[in-house]
Amino acid sequence: MTGNDGDLRQQKANALSLIRQQRLAEASDACRQICDAEPAIAENWFMLATVAGQLGQLDEALDGYNQVLHLNPEFSPAYINLGNLLFTQGKVREAESCYRKALALQADSVDALANLGKVLQSQGRFSEAEGYFRKALAIQPEHPDLYNELGMSLNGQGRPVEAADAFRRAITLQPDFHTASSNLLLTLNYSADFTPEQIFTEHRRWGKAVEACCMPDVDHSNSRDPERRLRVAYISPDFRDHSVACFFAPLLENHDAGAVETFCYSDVHQPDAVTQHLTGEADHWRSLVGRSNEQVADLVRADHIDILVDLAGHTARNRLPVFANRPAPVQVTWLGYPNTTGLSAMDYRLVDAWTDPEGAADGFYAESLVRLPDGFLCYQPLTTSLELTACPSLETGHVTFGSFNSFVKMTPAVFRTWAKLLHAVPGSRLLLKNYSLSDPDIRAQCRETFQSLGIGSERLELHAILPSKQAHLELYRRIDVALDTFPYNGTTTTCEALWMGIPVVTLAGEQHAGRVGVSLMNMLGLRQLIASDRDEYCMLAVALAADIDQRQQWRTSLRARMEDSSLCNGVEFAQKVESVYRETWIRWCMD
Numbered sequence: 001m002t003g004n005d006g007d008l009r010q011q012k013a014n015a016l017s018l019i020r021q022q023r024l025a026e027a028s029d030a031c032r033q034i035c036d037a038e039p040a041i042a043e044n045w046f047m048l049a050t051v052a053g054q055l056g057q058l059d060e061a062l063d064g065y066n067q068v069l070h071l072n073p074e075f076s077p078a079y080i081n082l083g084n085l086l087f088t089q090g091k092v093r094e095a096e097s098c099y100r101k102a103l104a105l106q107a108d109s110v111d112a113l114a115n116l117g118k119v120l121q122s123q124g125r126f127s128e129a130e131g132y133f134r135k136a137l138a139i140q141p142e143h144p145d146l147y148n149e150l151g152m153s154l155n156g157q158g159r160p161v162e163a164a165d166a167f168r169r170a171i172t173l174q175p176d177f178h179t180a181s182s183n184l185l186l187t188l189n190y191s192a193d194f195t196p197e198q199i200f201t202e203h204r205r206w207g208k209a210v211e212a213c214c215m216p217d218v219d220h221s222n223s224r225d226p227e228r229r230l231r232v233a234y235i236s237p238d239f240r241d242h243s244v245a246c247f248f249a250p251l252l253e254n255h256d257a258g259a260v261e262t263f264c265y266s267d268v269h270q271p272d273a274v275t276q277h278l279t280g281e282a283d284h285w286r287s288l289v290g291r292s293n294e295q296v297a298d299l300v301r302a303d304h305i306d307i308l309v310d311l312a313g314h315t316a317r318n319r320l321p322v323f324a325n326r327p328a329p330v331q332v333t334w335l336g337y338p339n340t341t342g343l344s345a346m347d348y349r350l351v352d353a354w355t356d357p358e359g360a361a362d363g364f365y366a367e368s369l370v371r372l373p374d375g376f377l378c379y380q381p382l383t384t385s386l387e388l389t390a391c392p393s394l395e396t397g398h399v400t401f402g403s404f405n406s407f408v409k410m411t412p413a414v415f416r417t418w419a420k421l422l423h424a425v426p427g428s429r430l431l432l433k434n435y436s437l438s439d440p441d442i443r444a445q446c447r448e449t450f451q452s453l454g455i456g457s458e459r460l461e462l463h464a465i466l467p468s469k470q471a472h473l474e475l476y477r478r479i480d481v482a483l484d485t486f487p488y489n490g491t492t493t494t495c496e497a498l499w500m501g502i503p504v505v506t507l508a509g510e511q512h513a514g515r516v517g518v519s520l521m522n523m524l525g526l527r528q529l530i531a532s533d534r535d536e537y538c539m540l541a542v543a544l545a546a547d548i549d550q551r552q553q554w555r556t557s558l559r560a561r562m563e564d565s566s567l568c569n570g571v572e573f574a575q576k577v578e579s580v581y582r583e584t585w586i587r588w589c590m591d
Contacts, residue, residue, distance in 0.1 A: 008037055012047075019051060027051050042072040049078075053085060061085055076105040080112050087119055090270065095119050110136045114146055117153070124438030124464060126156030144174035151183055156436050157445070158407045160190040176213075178321060181206050182314035189338055189513045190408050192487050196511055199339065200364040207324075207342030207366055216326035216345055222306055224589040230581055232260050233305040233328070235288070235296075236336065237267035237317035241274045241382065241469065243492035244311055244336050249274075250380040250570030251577060252281045259578055263303060265296065267317055274382065293321040300327035307581050310346070313337020329588045330581075333367060334376070338488070338513035340365040348584060350577070352376040354519040355512045364511070370580050374566040375523040377516075378573035379495045382469055388501045388559060389477045391551050398427045399545040400461075402479035402502075404472075404493045407436035409485035417534045418483060419453035424538060425545045431461040431478055438464035476500035480551060481544045487514040494520055498562055501555035505541045507531045523567045524558075 011034055018027035031048035038044050049064025065082040068075050083098030099116035102109055117132035130153040137146050151166035167184035171177055185203055188194045234252075238244035255262055264282040268275050269289055279285045284303070288296055296319060300308055308328035312318035313336050323331050326345045333341050334350040341349075349367035352375050356362075362369055393399045401421065403410070410432075422428055430450075436442045447457040466472045473496060476482075482497035484490055484506035494504050494517055506517025508530055521530050531537035544551060562568050 008034065011037075015047065019047075024051055024055050028055060028057075040071060042068045042075050042078075045071065046075065046078055046081075050081065053081065058085060058089070074105055076102045076109060076112070079105070080109070080115060083115060083119070087115070087122075088269075092119050092122055108139055110140050110143070110146075113139075114143075114149065117149055121149070121153055121156065124156070124435045126153045126436060126439050127441035128439070129153040130157070142173055144170040144177050144180065146170075147173065148177065148180040148183060151180070151187070155183075155187060155190070155408045156439075157442055158410055158436070160187045160408055161193055163187050164191075164194075175209070178210075182316075182318055182320070185314040185339070185342070186337070187408075189511075190488050191411065192413065196364050199511075203340050203342030204366060205342075207344060210321055210324045211343065211345060214321075214324045214326075214345075216324065217301070218326075220329045222304055222329050226582075226586040226589045229258065230260050230306045230585055231263065231304055232307045232309065232581060233263035233265055233300065233303065234309045234311055235265040235267070235319050235322065236311035237269075238311065238315075238336065239264060239266045239275050239278050240268050240270070240272050245274050245278065246380055246382055246492055246495070247335055247377055248311060249278065249281070250378045250568075251574050252278060254570040254574035256574065256578060257283075260581070263305060265299070265319075267319065288319070293319060293325075296322045297325045297327040306330060306585060307332060309334060310341065311336045313339070313341055330584050332581075332584070338516070339511070340367060342366050348580075350376055350580065351512060352519055354522050355515045361512075370584075372576050372580065374572075374576070375519055377491070377519065377523075377567065378570055379499075379562070379567050380570065381473075381496070381499050386470070386473050386500070388555060391480050391548060391555055392478050393480045393548065393551075398429055399425055399480045400429045400431050400478060401425075401481050401483050401541065401545075402431035402433075402476075402497075403483045403485060403490075404433045404476075404496070405485045405490045407434045407442065409488045409490070411485070411487070413534070414485050415449050416453060417537060419450055419455050420534075421483075421538045421541050422455050422459060424542050428545060429459050429461060430455075431463070431475075433463035433466075433472075433475060435465050437462045472496075473500060476502060481505065481541055483541065484517045487511070489514055489517040491516050491520075495562075495567075498524070498558050501558045503529055503544055503551065503554050503558070505529055505531060505537055505544070507534065507537045520567065524561055524565050 015027055015030035018030060028051045031051055035044045035048050045064050045067040049061045052064055053061035062085055065078045068078040079098045079102035083095040087095035096119045099112050102112040113132045113136035117129040120129040133146055133150040133153060147166045147170035151163040154163035154166060164184055164187045167180050170180035188199045188202060236244060262282050263284040265286045265288050267288045305328045307330045310323060310333040313333060315336050320341055323343055324345050331346050332348045333346050344366055346367045348370050349365055350370050350372055353371045356369055418430060422430060443462050447460060450460060476497055479502050482502045482504040484504055486507040487509045489506060497504050508518045509515055518530055521527060531540050566572060
């Protein structure tokens with residue numbers, strides 16, 4: 001062995017040691033020196049690219065992996081890592097190609113199988129993704145992340161009961177798997193197979209487990225002045241072109257600057273124009289990307305937040321463990337999730353008397369319910385320029401029913417009810433649009449389901465995600481009567497349909513998730529569109545199909561009705577919410 005060989009070996013050992021110690025900047029310098037000394041060795045470039053990726057130096061990482069593959073086109077891990085980088089940049093087709101090349105070289109690579117499943121899932125190809133997750137599990141059957149991803153793919157196919165079993169398996173393998181736990185809790189809301197008691201028990205079990213691992217603050221240093229300006233912070237991963245923004249923006253825009261100082265804690269990985277708008281409306285903007293829950297809790301304390309508001313619940317990339325640490329004196333959940341968080345550290349949940357009538361509903365929440373007068377929502381469409389059009393049946397000669405709700409909300413009972421409705425209105429059509437219908441297997445499954453119920457495929461029109469919000473809203477013009485889902489109602493989809501002049505038939509359920517339609521219709525004075533059971537649901541839809549004059553009248557008047565209602569009155573809504581904040585703050589000050 002020459003002296004130079006010994007020096008290089010020592011340099012590589014030092015670089016690996018620095019990587020293990022997470023001294024990444026020093027490791028990067030060491031890796032560059034190694035690549036300069038041995039530029040023809042693929043492994044050297046792989047190490048440099050990996051460190052660059054961990055440092056967030058994406059261009060250098062991409063260059064490094066490309067150099068690896070130039071030197072050794074059969075270096076399977078480089079395809080996987082390159083695919084991961086491309087995926088984070090939103091280049092899903094390129095990422096998919098990388099994972100497939102990795103599998104061509106190593107068919108039993110669990111990483112390649114799992115990552116290919118994830119990238120397919122991101123494109124709405126859920127059934128294909130399920131196949132790759134199951135192949136990976138056949139190799140590593142004790143892998144919790146694979147069960148979590150399998151659950152996501154099953155939900156995308158409208159199989160929530162099976163999805164719940166997959167999430168439970170993930171949690172059994174990794175009891176502190178927060179993402180899988182939240183996915184399980186969210187999934188329980190989709191199916192009538194789970195009772196309110198079961199759902200509440202599962203949420204409280206999770207809440208107690210999380211809080212048992214925390215040391216919550218009990219002595220907050222916030223000034224106990226009941227009349228001072230309040231520091232209110234909102235936490236969400238959805239400050240972007242997302243449904244949450246349609247309901248959060250009117251509150252943020254209309255806060256009384258003299259009463260409330262606003263903070264937005266944003267977990268948005270890819271900011272967009274909506275993010276930019278919200279940033280300009282907030283007094284303070286904090287990015288949470290890359291921060292641990294402990295670091296976020298420290299940030300809340302450092303900002304001396306008085307009232308901390310969760311907008312995500314158990315939806316994707318939530319920060320509920322932050323609340324378990326109680327970094328703020330008053331903690332509130334609202335908007336993004338249709339059920340309890342399960343946390344005793346969450347003081348209040350904002351609802352209304354329609355979604356959660358007083359009485360039995362209160363027993364199924366860990367939080368104290370605060371019922372906002374005249375509705376718990378305020379809607380602001382992200383696109384307002386589309387003109388209203390006449391009922392499409394005037395041109396097509398047949399009535400088109402439609403729903404843009406998620407496929408997982410379309411339960412077997414929903415499909416049976418819709419088939420009954422189509423039988424009752426000869427010649428009518430059903431237009432469905434959602435992300436899952438990107439999957440050809442799911443489209444085929446949907447058609448087969450209706451075929452088994454006596455409805456031919458010629459009466460179905462199935463659409464996947466469209467390229468823009470404008471195109472999405474324009475598709476509503478093809479619908480005469482919109483149909484809500486149950487037991488999990490739509491929210492944004494209902495508001496969008498009404499905004500486009502389309503009446504929405506909704507079924508009143510037992511829990512909040514199934515009563516959002518009741519709230520929206522009451523806010524607009526449209527109680528005649530609320531059904532108490534499935535027979536009445538069909539009866540209302542059939543009556544609408546037969547009454548072209550009523551439909552045409554609503555086509556031209558519903559938008560104005562919304563604009564004149566509490567549903568679209570941001571100033572009034574902000575005042576209601578601020579009143580609640582002040583009351584809860586005074587209560588804390590008096591403790």
